[in-house]
Amino acid sequence: MGNDLDAGTPTDMGERPTLRTVAQATGFAVATVSRALAGDPRIAEATRAKVAEAAKRLGYVPDRAARRLRTGRTQVISLLLNTEHEFLGFTHEVLSGITEALAGTGYAVTVVPDSPGEDRLAPVRTILRNNLADGMLFTRTEAFDPRVRLLMEADFPFVSHGRTEFTTPHPWVDFDNEAFARAAVERLVAKGRSRLSLVLPGEQFTFTQHLRYGFVSAARAAGIEYEIVAGVTLDSPTREIAEALTQARRGPTPPDGYVCVGEVTAMVTLAALADTGAVHGVDADIVAKRASPIFDNIRPRIDTVFEDLRATGRTIAGMLLRRMAGEPPEGLNMLFHPDPPR
Amino acid sequence: MGNDLDAGTPTDMGERPTLRTVAQATGFAVATVSRALAGDPRIAEATRAKVAEAAKRLGYVPDRAARRLRTGRTQVISLLLNTEHEFLGFTHEVLSGITEALAGTGYAVTVVPDSPGEDRLAPVRTILRNNLADGMLFTRTEAFDPRVRLLMEADFPFVSHGRTEFTTPHPWVDFDNEAFARAAVERLVAKGRSRLSLVLPGEQFTFTQHLRYGFVSAARAAGIEYEIVAGVTLDSPTREIAEALTQARRGPTPPDGYVCVGEVTAMVTLAALADTGAVHGVDADIVAKRASPIFDNIRPRIDTVFEDLRATGRTIAGMLLRRMAGEPPEGLNMLFHPDPPR
DNA sequence: CAAGGGATTTATAACGTTTCAATACCCGCA
DNA sequence: TGCGGGTATTGAAACGTTATAAATCCCTTG
Numbered sequence: 001m002g003n004d005l006d007a008g009t010p011t012d013m014g015e016r017p018t019l020r021t022v023a024q025a026t027g028f029a030v031a032t033v034s035r036a037l038a039g040d041p042r043i044a045e046a047t048r049a050k051v052a053e054a055a056k057r058l059g060y061v062p063d064r065a066a067r068r069l070r071t072g073r074t075q076v077i078s079l080l081l082n083t084e085h086e087f088l089g090f091t092h093e094v095l096s097g098i099t100e101a102l103a104g105t106g107y108a109v110t111v112v113p114d115s116p117g118e119d120r121l122a123p124v125r126t127i128l129r130n131n132l133a134d135g136m137l138f139t140r141t142e143a144f145d146p147r148v149r150l151l152m153e154a155d156f157p158f159v160s161h162g163r164t165e166f167t168t169p170h171p172w173v174d175f176d177n178e179a180f181a182r183a184a185v186e187r188l189v190a191k192g193r194s195r196l197s198l199v200l201p202g203e204q205f206t207f208t209q210h211l212r213y214g215f216v217s218a219a220r221a222a223g224i225e226y227e228i229v230a231g232v233t234l235d236s237p238t239r240e241i242a243e244a245l246t247q248a249r250r251g252p253t254p255p256d257g258y259v260c261v262g263e264v265t266a267m268v269t270l271a272a273l274a275d276t277g278a279v280h281g282v283d284a285d286i287v288a289k290r291a292s293p294i295f296d297n298i299r300p301r302i303d304t305v306f307e308d309l310r311a312t313g314r315t316i317a318g319m320l321l322r323r324m325a326g327e328p329p330e331g332l333n334m335l336f337h338p339d340p341p342r
Numbered sequence: 343m344g345n346d347l348d349a350g351t352p353t354d355m356g357e358r359p360t361l362r363t364v365a366q367a368t369g370f371a372v373a374t375v376s377r378a379l380a381g382d383p384r385i386a387e388a389t390r391a392k393v394a395e396a397a398k399r400l401g402y403v404p405d406r407a408a409r410r411l412r413t414g415r416t417q418v419i420s421l422l423l424n425t426e427h428e429f430l431g432f433t434h435e436v437l438s439g440i441t442e443a444l445a446g447t448g449y450a451v452t453v454v455p456d457s458p459g460e461d462r463l464a465p466v467r468t469i470l471r472n473n474l475a476d477g478m479l480f481t482r483t484e485a486f487d488p489r490v491r492l493l494m495e496a497d498f499p500f501v502s503h504g505r506t507e508f509t510t511p512h513p514w515v516d517f518d519n520e521a522f523a524r525a526a527v528e529r530l531v532a533k534g535r536s537r538l539s540l541v542l543p544g545e546q547f548t549f550t551q552h553l554r555y556g557f558v559s560a561a562r563a564a565g566i567e568y569e570i571v572a573g574v575t576l577d578s579p580t581r582e583i584a585e586a587l588t589q590a591r592r593g594p595t596p597p598d599g600y601v602c603v604g605e606v607t608a609m610v611t612l613a614a615l616a617d618t619g620a621v622h623g624v625d626a627d628i629v630a631k632r633a634s635p636i637f638d639n640i641r642p643r644i645d646t647v648f649e650d651l652r653a654t655g656r657t658i659a660g661m662l663l664r665r666m667a668g669e670p671p672e673g674l675n676m677l678f679h680p681d682p683p684r
Numbered sequence: 685c686a687a688g689g690g691a692t693t694t695a696t697a698a699c700g701t702t703t704c705a706a707t708a709c710c711c712g713c714a
Numbered sequence: 715t716g717c718g719g720g721t722a723t724t725g726a727a728a729c730g731t732t733a734t735a736a737a738t739c740c741c742t743t744g
Contacts, residue, residue, distance in 0.1 A: 016473070018700055029724045034702060044722060061472050065410035066700035069729050074407070076452075083438045092433035096425045099455040108474070110418075110450045113441040130403050131358070132450070238639050267639045274641035297580050297609045299616035360730055371694045376732060386692060408730030411699050687744085694737070699730105707724070714717085 017058040025054045037062075073134055077107050077320060078127050080114040080138035080147075084235060088263045089292045090309060094161075097313020098137065105321060107134075114138065121146050128154055135320045137161070141172070142204045157323040159316045159332070162206050171323050171332035173316045175307050177207045177261075180338040181214030184259040184287035185222065187303060191285050193257030194224040197248065199241060199265050201234040215259060227255065234261055238268050245272035254278070260288035263295065266302060289338075305338045312336065359400040367396045379404075415476055419449050419662060420469055422456040422480035422489075426577060430605045431634045432651060436503075439655020440479065447663060449476075456480065463488050470496055477662045479503070483514070484546045499665040501658045501674070504548050513665050513674035515658045517649050519549045519603075522680040523556030526601040526629035527564065529645060533627050535599030536566040539590065541583060541607050543576040557601060569597065576603055580610050587614035596620070602630035605637065608644060631680075647680045654678065 015021075023030045028051065036043045036051035037060075043051075054060075068074050079098065081091065098109055110133065112123045124147050127133050134157065138147060141162030151158045152170055159171040181198070188196055198215050201208045212228065219226035232244045248254060249272060260266040266288035273280050280286065280300045288295065290304035319332050357363075365372045370393065378385045378393035379402075385393075396402075410416050421440065423433065440451055452475065454465045466489050469475050476499065480489060483504030493500045494512055501513040523540070530538055540557050543550045554570065561568035574586045590596060591614060602608040608630035615622055622628065622642045630637065632646035661674050 016471070019702095020700080030701085031703080031724055031726090032722085034700095035723090038702085042722070047722080059471075063411070063700050064472070064474070065407050065416070066729090067702080068407035069405070069411050069699090069731085070701045070703090072729080081437065081441065083441065088430065090434065091431070091437065092423075095423065095433065095437075095453060096455070099423065099425065099453060103455065108452045108454075110452050111437060111441060112450075113438070113445065129358070129401075130406070132406070238635060242639060264636060264639070267636060271639045271641045293580060294606060294609060297584060297606070297613045299613045361732095362730080372730090373695075373732080374693055376730095377693090380732085384692070389692080405730050408699090409732080411701085411729090412731045412733085414699080685744105687742105689742085690740095692737100692739075695735095697734085698732090701729090702727105704727085705725095707722100709720105709722075711720090712718095714715100 016063075017060045018063065019060075021058055022051065022055050022060050025058060026050055072131065074132065075106055075108060076110055076133045077102065077135045077137065077317070078110050078112050078133040080123060080136065081111045082140055083113045083115055088294065093291060093309035094139070094313035094316075097310040097315075098317040100310070101314040101317035101321070107321070121150060124150055128156060135159075135324050137316050137320060141206055143206050143209065145206075157320060159320045159323065161312065161316055164206060169333075170329050171319050173312060173319060173334045173336070174207070175312070175336045176210075176338060178210040178214035180289055180305050180307075181211045181259060182218040183305060183338055184303075185215060185218035185226075185257075187287050188257035188259070188285055189218075189222045189224060191257070193285055195253060195255045196224065196226040196257040196259060197229060197245075197255035198226070198259045199229045199232060199234060199245075199261070201261065203233075211261060225253075234265060238264060241265065242268050242272055242275075245269060246275055249273070249276040249278065254284075256284045258284060258286045260286055263288065263290060263292065266295070267298075270298070270300070270302070307338070308336065358405075359402045360405065361402075363400055364393065364397050364402050367400060368392055414473065416474065417449055418452055418475045419444065419477045419479065419659070420452050420454050420475040422465060422478065423453045424482055425455045425457055430636065435633060435651035436481070436655040436658075439652040439657075440659040442652070443656040443659035443663070449663070463492060466492055470498060477501075477666050479658050479662060483548055485548050485551065487548075499662060501662045501665065503654065503658055506548060511671050511675075513661050513671050515654060515661060515676045515678070516549070517654070517678045518552075518680060520552040520556035522631055522647050522649075523553045523601060524560040525647065525680055526645075527557060527560035527568075527599075529629050530599035530601070530627055531560075531564045531566060533599070535627055537595060537597045538566065538568040538599040538601060539571060539587075539597035540568070540601045541571045541574060541576060541587075541603070543603065545575075553603060567595075576607060580606060583607065584610050584614055584617075587611060588617055591615070591618040591620065596626075598626045600626060600628045602628055605630065605632060605634065608637070609640075612640075612642070612644070649678065649680070 019030045019033050023033045026033065028047065032043060032047065033051050036048045037055060064075060102109060114120060114123055127136060136151065136158040139161040141160040141164055143165045145164050148160055148164050148166060148170060152168055159173060161173055163172050163174050185196060196219055200211060215226065229244050229248065232241050245268065258269045260269055266286055269286055270280060273284055278284055287303040289307055291307050291309045295302060295304045315334050323329065323332055361372045361375050365375045368375065370389065374385060374389065375393050378390045379397060406417055444451060456462060456465055469478060478493065478500040481503040483502040483506055485507045487506050490502055490506050490508060490512060494510055501515060503515055505514050505516050527538060538561055542553060557568065571586050571590065574583050587610065600611045602611055608628055611628055612622060615626055620626055629645040631649055633649050633651045637644060637646050657676050665671065665674055
């Protein structure tokens with residue numbers, strides 16, 4: 001081996017090896033090397049082995065730009081990130097799950113801001129038109145989400161976190177929020193609570209309807225009173241939520257049970273209880289959805305139901321890979337079920 | 343203009359316009375169009391205007407892959423994301439800030455996992471060797487961070503969140519954790535507290551040393567007792583931190599003041615107080631660093647110092663842009679100062 | 685009027701990959 | 715010997731862009 005003085009090419013050692021480097025090292029043509037590395041069966045077994053060895057030895061890695069230019073495939077997956085304030089680890093957990101599922105696949109994740117007030121289609125259009133990704137992931141899905149409609153029309157691979165109400169099937173991953181709400185209500189009823197309260201996310205999101213249905217139907221089934229806090233959503237400033245909750249507590253018949261969809265609401269609720277002189281566990285109870293271990297460290301302890309967001313991230317990414325590989329959308333659905341409350 | 347029947351090219355309407363499309367529409371050569379759009383002063387003013395108009399009308403957007411292949415510049419910025427569990431909005435806030443600063447620049451952010459137990463250099467090496475990005479951002483910087491060393495050697499643009507102790511200057515953005523710790527101590531002393539406690543992040547991080555120094559020197563200056571909780575770090579499972587704190591409280595002279603570096607620790611500390619029958623505000627006080635508005639909704643209310651992570655994200659991204667544009671590293675530093683505690 | 689020269693524009697060659705169409709090779713068989 | 719026919723390999727073109735070097739034009743000047 002030694003130093004290949006005869007190679008006298010501009011491509012010297014230290015440069016990034018290309019197909020040409022490998023071709024020269026093996027004596028085959030560039031086209032052959034390309035095919036061999038792609039595992040093309042028309043290339044002889046022995047050749048494939050020789051090329052593979054040389055590629056590995058030289059540390060050859062295909063150039064993304066060249067491949068992308070040639071094939072039109074970007075090897076990129078875009079995640080639409082909502083840029084509203086968010087307090088607990090939603091983004092971190094989902095993103096960790098996604099990168100976990102994508103490790104070793106050659107796919108890169110790019111993060112694209114999805115400003116909630118703005119046109120939610122704009123970033124999607126940009127990605128489609130300028131061919132910036134091979135697939136897309138997003139959250140906070142709406143019943144007739146325009147992004148879903150557009151992507152289905154364009155036949156562009158995506159997985160939504162959250163279901164829609166379109167009749168055409170598309171890949172989605174969701175948490176069974178109806179079951180969560182139902183279980184939360186039942187848990188509170190079991191504790192003897194009979195006037196329940198719930199703060200919902202914005203009306204437009206599908207999971208809001210699931211939560212509402214689970215909450216309302218379970219409360220009715222138990223024959224107890226319930227109210228959905230008016231005038232605020234989960235995305236309202238916490239100050240406003242706190243005010244609404246406090247005001248409700250000062251009414252003639254304050255709630256004695258709270259279903260909280262997020263950790264923040266749970267904290268706000270705890271604070272509202274404290275501020276109105278009520279004692280958790282005595283005057284009222286809370287059951288909350290929990291996506292992080294933080295509630296292990298809250299006093300008073302409150303009942304929680306765990307939603308595994310890292311698994312969610314892994315799943316949406318894995319499903320997108322399958323969709324991009326050509327699987328039909330029909331089978332690509334996954335509904336996570338709440339563990340029993342604890 | 344009407345329909346250009348004479349154009350009879352394979353590039354029909356509906357296809358993504360390229361330089362060739364614009365060239366044909368204007369009658370100039372591809373090279374001229376490229377130059378005109380790049381604002382090359384050697385192209386006549388009138389030509390530049392005509393080309394710009396046509397490009398806009400046709401909706402021309404340069405192809406990233408082609409540009410990348412030709413120039414070697416990727417138009418990508420990589421963010422090294424630590425995949426440990428994290429509970430409050432660090433990732434979300436920093437990432438939102440980054441995308442905010444990058445909006446409209448044409449740069450995309452890709453997220454690369456930075457597994458804490460693993461070789462922290464591996465993802466950096468991959469990015470360098472395979473030319474996957476033009477610049478890099480990362481957090482949890484160490485005193486002699488090997489990533490910083492490698493990137494400086496390679497002369498690759500980056501901004502670290504956190505300072506190092508290298509003598510060669512490099513761009514960084516940091517929060518003045520020493521000032522935070524000092525202020526927290528002073529605040530506790532002002533409340534009459536005289537036995538302070540602190541849980542530190544892992545020894546390897548630079549900001550750990552800043553915290554330690556601020557804490558220790560302020561406590562000494564005030565002539566009070568202090569302890570750094572042994573055996574656990576901020577990254578320890580919360581259960582272990584809780585145990586260590588609870589145990590300390592059961593000793594002969596339990597702490598009466600806590601400096602908490604994160605929101606989670608603050609919650610754990612509150613829980614430890616509650617579990618040992620101590621009352622916040624009576625038996626002990628807490629001053630905590632706060633990166634989200636969540637503490638407005640914690641009862642008991644605790645003193646906090648705000649670290650604006652979204653601004654941090656904006657700043658590291660903005661600084662990286664300047665570095666990539668060729669600015670020398672010397673001036674590219676920014677130290678965020680804590681607001682007065684409240 | 686020819687030559688010089690500044691101002692514009694352009695043809696062309698890359699960047700590294702994949703793929704189409706064509707070539708070279710080898711074997712068996714007429 | 716020559717030829718069909720599979721097998722294995724290859725040359726060349728193309729993806730869309732930028733940069734180098736050369737060409738064109740037009741105007742000034744000796």
